[in-house]
Amino acid sequence: MLPLHRFLFLCLAILPLAACAYRAKRLTLQELTSGRTFVTNVLDQFTSPSWAKNLAVCDNGDILITVIAPSASLYRIANPQCSNPTTTLVHTFPNVESLLRIAELQPNLFVVVGINASGVVAIPGTGFLWSVNFSASFRRQSLRKLLLYRNGMTALPENDGDVLLADSFLGCVWRIDIHTKAVNIAMKLSQMEPPSTALVPIGINGIHAKQNPFGSTVLYWSNSFETTIYSIGIDGCTGAMLSGQQEPQVRARAEDGYLFVDDFAMVSQGGIRAAANFNNTVLYASTQSHILRPVVGSENSLLMAGCTSYSFGRRAGRDNVLYVTNSGAEVYPVNGALTMGASVVAVNV
Ligand SMILES: *[C@@H]1O[C@H](CO)[C@@H](O)[C@H](O)[C@H]1NC(C)=O
Ligand SMILES: *[C@@H]1O[C@H](CO)[C@@H](O)[C@H](O)[C@H]1NC(C)=O
Ligand SMILES: *[C@@H]1O[C@H](CO)[C@@H](O)[C@H](O)[C@H]1NC(C)=O
Numbered sequence: 074m075l076p077l078h079r080f081l082f083l084c085l086a087i088l089p090l091a092a093c094a095y096r097a098k099r100l101t102l103q104e105l106t107s108g109r110t111f112v113t114n115v116l117d118q119f120t121s122p123s124w125a126k127n128l129a130v131c132d133n134g135d136i137l138i139t140v141i142a143p144s145a146s147l148y149r150i151a152n153p154q155c156s157n158p159t160t161t162l163v164h165t166f167p168n169v170e171s172l173l174r175i176a177e178l179q180p181n182l183f184v185v186v187g188i189n190a191s192g193v194v195a196i197p198g199t200g201f202l203w204s205v206n207f208s209a210s211f212r213r214q215s216l217r218k219l220l221l222y223r224n225g226m227t228a229l230p231e232n233d234g235d236v237l238l239a240d241s242f243l244g245c246v247w248r249i250d251i252h253t254k255a256v257n258i259a260m261k262l263s264q265m266e267p268p269s270t271a272l273v274p275i276g277i278n279g280i281h282a283k284q285n286p287f288g289s290t291v292l293y294w295s296n297s298f299e300t301t302i303y304s305i306g307i308d309g310c311t312g313a314m315l316s317g318q319q320e321p322q323v324r325a326r327a328e329d330g331y332l333f334v335d336d337f338a339m340v341s342q343g344g345i346r347a348a349a350n351f352n353n354t355v356l357y358a359s360t361q362s363h364i365l366r367p368v369v370g371s372e373n374s375l376l377m378a379g380c381t382s383y384s385f386g387r388r389a390g391r392d393n394v395l396y397v398t399n400s401g402a403e404v405y406p407v408n409g410a411l412t413m414g415a416s417v418v419a420v421n422v
Pocket of ligand 3: 405
């Protein structure tokens with residue numbers, strides 16, 4: 074059996090039994106990759122074994138984090154810009170073992186998705202979508218049950234009631250209207266399917282819909298085992314492909330040797346940062362080169378161990394700070410042996 078299957082089986086079968094606790098651990102490190110130095114700061118670290126999957130930065134600069142293990146929990150890191158940020162458990166979601174993704178619909182209104190899994194394969198019919206409302210006090214509302222495995226999630230820039238969900242297995246994007254709860258396929262493209270070389274059937278993974286400076290909306294997605302980020306123009310309200318659209322564009326592709334690209338973040342000045350999860354490295358592609366090359370972390374370092382998702386800070390002076398969640402290298406331990414508790418790291422890029 075592949076190490077990935079073995080680990081995920083262990084992780085998803087056993088970890089939910091572990092206590093849901095985290096401990097604060099802060100340190101400032103510098104990592105030199107490709108001749109550049111970045112100041113990094115561990116904002117918080119969970120007890121091992123654990124796996125932080127996804128994050129969203131709130132309007133006020135706080136960070137929300139979804140956790141796959143040890144339980145389906147949502148955490149909030151308040152004042153991440155301070156020397157002493159505080160982490161609180163917002164909520165542990167019932168009926169699911171893992172929380173996968175979070176997307177912001179409106180300020181203070183988010184959608185989260187959770188699942189149960191056996192090994193790497195989600196158990197059909199176990200997924201749930203909730204809305205999470207932080208206006209006034211915290212309120213969660215169950216939106217709908219999900220029948221299939223979804224992965225990445227993004228809100229539509231011109232429609233604050235719909236989300237797009239990536240289906241890693243079927244290779245498509247679903248659109249869910251959170252008011253009517255209607256679900257339909259927004260698009261299905263061969264570039265979203267798991268490639269024949271995939272170790273497990275994962276194709277499309279991270280997705281982000283962004284409005285470009287000319288007002289049109291572009292959907293970006295990673296195809297993990299192709300280590301490629303694609304884009305295509307979409308209708309910012311419905312999520313549908315624009316008519317007369319040609320093939321998706323390759324926006325960035327990892328240089329040889331990288332196994333898997335997880336989530337990614339678009340840099341506001343152009344370029345893409347992508348998480349080479351199994352290689353413990355943050356990759357960056359400029360708009361000119363389109364080639365994702367290592368910038369922070371390295372194969373043999375715990376600093377970016379098993380990095381999963383990125384998001385840039387949102388307050389003044391924080392748009393140069395990349396927040397990174399990680400799995401603590403649980404899938405491919407560093408040097409074949411080292412793992413750590415999942416953490417959230419701020420990287421000054
Ligand atoms: C998912 O897992 C939880 C916790 O083990 C369990 O209570 C729940 O029934 C499972 N959901 C389904 C649909 O099997
Ligand atoms: C979020 O909560 C606020 C305050 O309770 C409420 O006014 C608002 O309608 C809620 N939004 C949604 C989409 O439920
Ligand atoms: C990425 O990780 C894989 C699996 O551990 C390894 O075979 C490969 O050499 C790594 N690539 C780089 C560029 O470090």
